[in-house]
Amino acid sequence: MNKIPKAFLISDLICIVLLLTFLFSLPSKLFKTPTSFVIEASNGKLLSAAIASDGQWRFPVADSVPVKFKDCIIAFEDKRFYNHFGVDILAMSRAMRQNWRAKSVVSGGSTLTMQVIRLSRKQDRTVWQKLLEVILALRLELKYSKAEILGLYAANAPFGSNVVGLEAASWRYYGRDAKTLSWGEMATLAVLPNSPSLVHPGKNSTRLIKKRNDLLDKLAQLHYIDQATANLSKLEPVPGKPMPLPQNAPHLLNRFKTERVSLKINSTRITSTLDENIQLKINTILKRYNNRYRANDINNISALVLDARTGHVVSYVGNIYQPENADLQSHVDMIKAPRSPGSTLKPLLYASMMNDGFILPHTLIPDIPTQIAGYSPQNYDLGYDGAIAADKALSRSLNIPAVKMLQQYKYERFYDKLKKLGIGTLNQPADHYGLSLILGGSEVTMWDLANTYMGMVRTLNHFNTYKGLYNPDDYKPATYFQNESKDEKDEQRNSFLDHGSIWVTFNAMEEVMRPGDEGLWEQFSSSQRVAWKTGTSFGFRDAWAVGLTPNYVVCVWVGNADGEGRPGLVGIEAAAPVLFDIFRLLPNGKWFETPTTKLKKLKICKQSGYKAGEYCTNVVEELVPVSGEKTMVCPYHKLVHLDKTGTYRVTDQCESVTNMQHKSWFILPPAMEYYYKIKNSDYKNLPPFKEGCNPSGGNSVMEVIYPKNNAIVYIPLELDGTRGKIVINAAHRNSSSKIYWHIDNEYVATTTNFHQLAISPPPGKHTLTLVDENGERLVQVFTVLDKEKKGGR
Template sequence: MNKIPKAFLISDIVCVVLLLVFLFSLPAKLFKTPTSYVIEARNGNLLSAAIASDGQWRFPVADSVPVKFKDCIIAFEDKRFYHHFGVDLLAMGRAMKQNFRAKSVVSGGSTLSMQVIRLSRKQDRTIWQKLLEVILAVRLEIKYNKDEIIGLYAANAPFGSNVVGLEAASWRYYGRDAKTLSWGEMATLAVLPNSPSLVHPGKNSEKLIKKRNDLLDKLVKLKYIDQTTANLSKLEPVPGKPLPLPQNAPHLLNRFKAEQKNLDVNSTRITSTLDENIQIKVNAILKRYNNRYRANDINNISALILDVRSRQVVSYVGNIYQPENIDLQSHVDMIKALRSPGSTLKPFLYASMMNDGFILPHTLIADIPTQIAGYSPQNYDLGYDGAIAADKALSRSLNIPAVKMLQQYKYERFYDKLKKIGISTLNQPADHYGLSLILGGSEVTMWDLANTYMGMARTLNHFNTYKGLYNPNDYLQASYLKDSKKDETDLQRNSFLDHGAIWATFNAMEEVMRPGDEGLWEQFSSSQRIAWKTGTSFGFRDAWAVGLTPNYVVCVWVGNADGEGRPGLVGIEAAAPVMFDIFRLLPNGKWFETPATKLKKLKICRQSGYKAGEYCENVVEELVPPAGEKTAVCPYHKLIHLDKTGAYRVTDLCESVTQMQHKSWFILPPAMEYYYKIKNSDYKSLPPFKSGCDVSGGNSVMELIYPKNNATVYIPLELDGTRGKIVLNAAHRNPHAKIYWHLDNEYITTTTNFHQLAINPPPGKHTLTLVDESGERLVQVFTVLDKEKGKSP
């Protein structure tokens, strides 16, 4: 067997080694320089961009390069680009000859491929480096196709000052996307990388014009353009100083920066779901209102629009962008900020109580002075209705009925429901919030709030799609990435809120109006049916408005980022007008379909809104959520016994049964009745008992409105430093009755008709006794504190 000559073996090894060196000579990632964060609208247009961490405006490599730039740069730098393998031997030979004659480097003969290598390595220009560029350029041509190489060049070539890449240059010098540039504009940019330090906009404009015009002539010679186009292009002015880049979605840009890793996005550029036209118009609307509100030192405003059907963000304005005024804190993204939700959680309670069989849509809820563990909630108008239908309490955003409802539903249960449907900011135990949870005693973000309303709307939209089943993924958060993954379908028989409860809630939300000023909502009339809710936080720190249709959710917040409250910062006045102006930008659509199979016909007592009992005379049939069957029977309609005249109540101890009239009567407890009959003139109080009739065992005739039994009260100091008084308030069924007041078994005074009394008892426990003319007694206990306890907001 012949032995292989050693020389051949060594040469083979050398060849293999050289081949491996060649193959692995090109880095896996050619450019490691940081790039600008870039947000594009869903149509591909630039919305916002931020300078790269090294202080350069450098966009990530684009998917494509405009044809005009390709023609210009090939004509100017490398006319045989599509015909060589990375090295143009003819150009290199010509350059060597010119350099030899001039005894200096006057021509490089570099191809675009070689220039890409040079840009990626940033080494001194020596013969050795030139040789390496030749080798690496050939390797580049093996790994990338021609269009990809031009893309790398376009993204990384210097265009003067701190501008790198064609896209950044186009926006900085012309304020437009590179795809929209004319031949003259593109030729101007194409000549800049050749000598960016010597020739750039705003400097040496004559040299820049000459270079551009020379290139235009070359384009004519190469038949890329005709002479007329070239002549017209030469008349175009060259740009002056760089322009600022668009900042139409700066807060979403910052959000993307913070969430990039979690989104599993490798590039610093994303195409978002934002509608460019709507985003710009929303910015304009917010700026207009902001100019008005700043007169009242209300400095910040934000808005979020979600597309219900696609679960995508349509518009994201985290704040009015005013970087020139740092004091206004316009950099704070209020869509992500933790704020008090005011009354915006009330619809979730209303829906939850119907879903779980606690109330029906019009169930009467008590609206009377209330004290709970030293906390006395107040309605916005500081008035009381005595009793009000649950849907009207929601539409008027009354606080006391909401607290009464939560007291019945239990705040622990509501806390769990909120977390399940998407409120992620409840970081404290339920006891930390207590009943204040329904009045804004927690913190939410606009992002969570809007997404949770969207989840409800998506659930109702999918009633027919999913044939009455539920997809818990309807409550997933919206996406601002255009190419995000589609929702998975995981159909279930039950959900957090059923179709019927959501449908009834949206119906109630259609008539939201301000307490005490019911006509104000009419100025917000719209061609669209909109379910909406406003909210105002304690201390007038946050004004909210959130509205929805089957297609969109719009959420608006107005206030100060630093939390300063301002008079007039009220949801209905500050946020609602903005929300309705935004809705006018959005296309109309059909209203939600009635989920007929998820509603049941139930006989309802018209006066009380409860399930009709045997004594309810005015009964109507209504469609209610299925759990409505579990609700209580009307407790306010009772059978009473009257004498034959119908003027007096009687019992069998004072009247023959055969002489009695038996009649159904709508009877509210005295404290509710006291306020209810003021606003409901048709309410009929119970007739008095006939003289000589024993009233024992009858309905309660007196009730102490304030303070409640076992209440703890604090008596504040007046402005002059003297100790104030506590105002006692009682109700009696007989409007002309006299009440004799006793404190700690000592007689104080007598009241007639209007039963209020201001007293100044010492700290400690006290017994209050009320006696009427018939001898009816009411005894209750209350405690006066020595100093104020901490109060709930």
């Protein structure tokens, strides 16, 4: 076998090395310069953009290049672009001849492909670099299509000042998308990369116009356009002062900047899910209200709209963007900011108690003066109803019934439920919040709040989709960018909240009084049905409104980013009108379907709202969540024994059983009764006992309204420095009865009809004893603090 000559081996090796060098000469990523962050609406229109980290306006490479720019740049720079492999030998030969004759560089001969290489390398223009550009241009043509090469050029060519790329130039010089530019405008931009210094307001316009007009004539000669179009295009003005880019979603842009890495999005451009039309209109609405509220030093307002059908963000206005006034803190994204939620969590408690079988929709809840371990909630109107149906307490947003409900449900259980539903700002243990959790004693973000309600909407919407089962993905947060991936559905038998409880809750939320020019009104001016809730935080720092339909969830916040409270900053007055203006923009649709298989007809006591017992006289059938079967029977209807005339109560000690009447009677505890009968004139007091009857057991005839048993109270000093007093309040079933008051077994006073007593006991533990004329006794204790107890509300 003949040996292969050594010279051939060396030459082969050299060829292989050269081939490998050629193949790997092109970097995997051609351009490593930073790009601007860009947010587009769902229709591809630009919403917001931010300058790149190197101070340049440079958009990421677009998916396509406008046809007009392709025609203009090819006619101007490289008319044989589609016919060469990166190097135009004819153009290069012509340039060499012209440069030789002129003894200087008067013509380049570079193709668009070679210019892409030069833009990516930014090296000095030497003969060696030119040769290297030729090699790399050939390699570029092997890796990229002609369309991709044009895209790289359009995205990275210099257009004067700090503007790089066609898209950025179009917005900076014409304030429009490049796809919408005319022939004259596109021809102007096409000549700029060749001489980017031509763009200076008030300077070089004559040279720029000449270059543009020459290109227009060339386009006519090459039959891209006719001469009439070219002549008309020459009449168009050239750019003047650069224009600011749109800032219609600046807070979402900043959010994208922060979250891009965690979202695993490589590009700095996203096509968002935002509806451009709705986003712009909501911006206008919020600006109008902001101008009005600024008169009261309320500086910030934000709104979030979610599409419950798709789980997409429709509109994201984190604040009214006013960068010219730094004091207003308009840069703060209030959609992400933790704030006190006021009463906006009350529907979640109502639904949770329904779901877990604690209450029915109309169950009576106590509404009386309340003190729990030093915590004394107050209703907004400072009044009391004695007892009120749970759904009415929700629609009127009463605080005391809400606290009473949470006391029954247990704040630890509600805390766990909120975390499961997606409230991610509960960073302290449940005991830190206590019962104040239901009145805004925690912090939430608008993002979490809106997504939690959207999860409920999606769960109810999907009742038929999943045949009565539940999908935990319904509570996944909304997405603000278009994502093609689809999650696998994982239907389950149980959910955080069942269909029936959600349906009942939304019906209760629909009854909320609506805002109007004259205060409160019941009829919303649109036929659209909306379930909604307002909230006002302690100290008038936050005004909230959240509303929902089967299609949309809308959340509005009004206040000051720095937390300053303002009089009149109330949810019903400041946030609710904005909410309904936004709903007027959104398409109408059908109301929620009734989840019949997750509801059950139950016999309900009409007066108490509890499950009907044997003594309930007015019984109605209602659709309630299936778990309603677990609720207790009506505790307020009892059998009482009356004499023949029905005037007096009797016992077998003073009346023969044969002479008795046995009647069902609606009886509330004394403290509830005291306030309830003021607002319910049809409430009937229990008849008094017949003389000579000695009742034993049964219902207590007296109750201390304040302070409750084992309460801890503090007596403040008056303005003159003297020690103040506490007012003890009691209720008696017989309004005309006398009560004899004793403190620490010493008689202090007698009251009739109106049972209140102002006293100033010394610090320490005290025993309060009440005795009525019939000898009925009530004994309880309370403690007076020497100093005011510090702590939460």
